[in-house]
Amino acid sequence: MKFAQRLNPLRKNVFAEMDSAKARAKTAGKEIIDLSLGSSDLPASxxxxxxxxxxxxxxxxxxxxxxxxxxxxxxxxxxxxxxxxxxxxxxxxxxxxxxxxxxxxxxxxxxxxxxxxxxxxxxxxxxxxxxxxxxxxxxxxxxxxxxxxxxxxxxxxxxxxxxxxxxxxxxxxxxxxxxxxxxxxxxxxxxxxxxxxxxxxxxxxxxxxxxxxxxxxxxxxxxxxxxxxxxxxxxxxxxxxxxxxxxxxxxxxxxxxxxxxxxxxxxxxxxxxxxxxxxxxxxxxGPQESIQKTVDTFEHRRNVFVNALNRIGWNVPTPAATMYIWAKLPEQWQSNSMDFCTQLVESTGVALAPGSGFGKSGEGYVRMALVRDAEKLEEAAEKIDQFIHHK
Ligand SMILES: Cc1ncc(COP(=O)(O)O)c(C=O)c1O
Structure with a gap:
């Protein structure tokens, strides 16, 4: 079958590749801590x-x-x-x-x-x-x-x-x-x-x-x-x-x-x-307090995760907004955020979004979504430490 050329730029999708990597990690028995998507884990009111x-x-x-x-x-x-x-x-x-x-x-x-x-x-x-x-x-x-x-x-x-x-x-x-x-x-x-x-x-x-x-x-x-x-x-x-x-x-x-x-x-x-x-x-x-509660939750998680990452020697900036951390990768991974993310998820179960999925200037970065509770984020930081420093 022949498809329209306009489909070609949509065929390569790093998020689909991440999905396969997550599936492989799961099949291999890893618990997935999925910080790769901005899908809130908090409930609607x-x-x-x-x-x-x-x-x-x-x-x-x-x-x-x-x-x-x-x-x-x-x-x-x-x-x-x-x-x-x-x-x-x-x-x-x-x-x-x-x-x-x-x-x-x-x-x-x-x-x-x-x-x-x-x-x-x-x-x-x-x-x-x-x-x-x-x-x-x-x-x-x-x-x-x-x-x-x-x-x-x-x-x-x-x-x-x-x-x-x-x-x-x-x-x-x-x-x-x-x-x-x-x-x-x-x-x-x-x-x-x-x-x-x-x-x-x-x-x-x-x-x-x-x-x-x-x-x-x-x-x-x-x-x-x-x-x-x-x-x-x-x-x-x-x-x-x-x-x-x-x-x-x-x-x-x-x-x-x-x-x-x-x-x-x-x-x-x-x-x-x-x-x-x-x-x-x-x-x-309706009442708008739930918005502030959501923002406060993400702010608390942000503080916990930034501290935990700093503690393991990955100095990431503290975001002023959104539900993400945008972190420059350690030196050896600067030119391949996709490899970093697939290897990280396959060896630890922690899923992050490769910066290259957001465009050329995103290469060398990863995006971490704050969509798990503080305890899980601490656990994710420990696993990332194991991967980066003790692989
Ligand atoms: C910049 C931006 N636009 C759009 C969306 C998707 O929004 P919606 O759920 O309304 O489709 C997102 C979700 O992460 C986003 O970050």
């Missing part, structure tokens, strides 16, 4: 589950959720944004329900790029950003996002010819995988750059709430583009509300971008199940 449970037995939720029936969700999102960021959104034209940020960010390039058009992406970045551009037949111009620049791309380095051909730029802060934070002043610079060059500015914002106590809150991109001239922002319930498996998120921002994404999605899906949208509404409108 009871009031969210109750709203979903009630919906399950209400037959009016069982049909397709067409756009008119998502109105309550879109209104809840608009009020939540207004309360949180002081930004007014029109629920009709400036909010769109999604089946995850992954789905939304991967579908958007179909609305923006003709074959050969350029999308500007951070390197390293979340894989759905590049995957969506490849599926749309677009080209990627990578923006190095490096420690020496506080994990912010240098926009003035983008050549004039690239600025002309680019149709979209994707930013994401707090940043996965580097854990970098962007100040509002950087977003203002990015908005200015995109306006000058007629580029759509896409902000993937899953970790908006996941900022630790010593750091300032993370701004929304719309605070830098209050008139919503060129920006669209994606927020998910996966992180703040521990609802990753429920697959619910939304996009907000420029009405033309929202409409274009809606048009793409209209031939692909009929929105999330209404019962889950009702759970998401309960999350937005």
């Amino acid at each position: 009871d009031h969210v589950l109750e709203a979903i449970q009630t919906s399950l037995f209400d037959p009016s939720t069982h049909g397709y959720a067409l756009f008119h029936s998502t109105r309550a969700f879109r209104e809840a999102v608009a009020s939540w944004y207004e309360n949180k960021y002081g930004l007014a959104l029109d629920p009709e034209s400036e909010v769109l329900p999604l089946i995850g940020c992954q789905e939304g960010t991967a579908h958007l390039p179909l609305a923006l790029l003709d074959p050969g058009d350029i999308g500007l992406l951070q390197d390293p970045s979340y894989p759905s950003h590049s995957g969506g551009i490849y599926l749309a037949g677009g080209e990627i111009y990578w923006l190095p996002t490096l420690a020496e620049n506080n994990f912010l791309p240098v926009l003035s380095d983008i050549p004039p010819q690239i600025r002309e051909q680019a149709k979209m730029m994707v930013l994401s802060y707090p940043h996965n995988p580097t854990t970098g934070l962007a100040p509002l002043s950087f977003f203002e610079q990015a908005v200015q750059f995109c306006k000058e060059n007629a580029i759509a500015l896409v902000h993937d914002f899953p970790y908006g709430d996941m900022v630790f106590s010593e750091s300032p809150r993370a701004p929304s991109i719309l605070e830098a583009d209050r008139d919503k001239e060129i920006s669209i922002e994606f927020f998910t319930f996966s992180k703040s509300y521990n609802m990753g498996g429920f697959r619910v998120a939304f996009a907000v921002g420029n009405p033309d971008l929202i409409l274009a994404l809606r048009q793409v999605k209209s031939v692909i899906d009929f929105n999330q199940y209404q019962g889950i949208l009702n759970g998401a509404i309960a999350a937005l409108q």
Whole structure:
């Protein structure tokens, strides 16, 4: 059988390779401590589950959720944004329900790029950003996002010819995988750059709430583009509300971008199940203390794991945000994060994400997700010590 060429860039996937390595380790009898995925081990709140449970037995939720029936969700999102960021959104034209940020960010390039058009992406970045551009037949111009620049791309380095051909730029802060934070002043610079060059500015914002106590809150991109001239922002319930498996998120921002994404999605899906949208509404409108509890849990785990890694002689930076540690590998592994991760999991059961899976600039790093309790993280550090120093 012959497959489309657009599939080729998607065929090599380091996370699929890690999956096989984990499976081999499990078959060999290893207990897996899986820190390779940003999938929270914390539960969704009871009031969210109750709203979903009630919906399950209400037959009016069982049909397709067409756009008119998502109105309550879109209104809840608009009020939540207004309360949180002081930004007014029109629920009709400036909010769109999604089946995850992954789905939304991967579908958007179909609305923006003709074959050969350029999308500007951070390197390293979340894989759905590049995957969506490849599926749309677009080209990627990578923006190095490096420690020496506080994990912010240098926009003035983008050549004039690239600025002309680019149709979209994707930013994401707090940043996965580097854990970098962007100040509002950087977003203002990015908005200015995109306006000058007629580029759509896409902000993937899953970790908006996941900022630790010593750091300032993370701004929304719309605070830098209050008139919503060129920006669209994606927020998910996966992180703040521990609802990753429920697959619910939304996009907000420029009405033309929202409409274009809606048009793409209209031939692909009929929105999330209404019962889950009702759970998401309960999350937005209910008590918000659970968010702080989640952030505090990750902050505690961060402190424990950073200390434990330092103790074994691996000096990793203390992340200011997200649910990850982004660590430079010891010298002998600098050019092969994939080998490090597969050998580590096969010999100890500890699974980490190879930095190369997030782009060229991710090579030499690993990402560790803080998705196990403090005790397990201590155990993981001991196993990593055994692997690095006593192999
Ligand atoms: C930057 C980024 N975007 C999107 C996602 C996926 O979000 P969702 O669960 O809403 O698809 C993640 C999950 O880890 C992420 O880190």
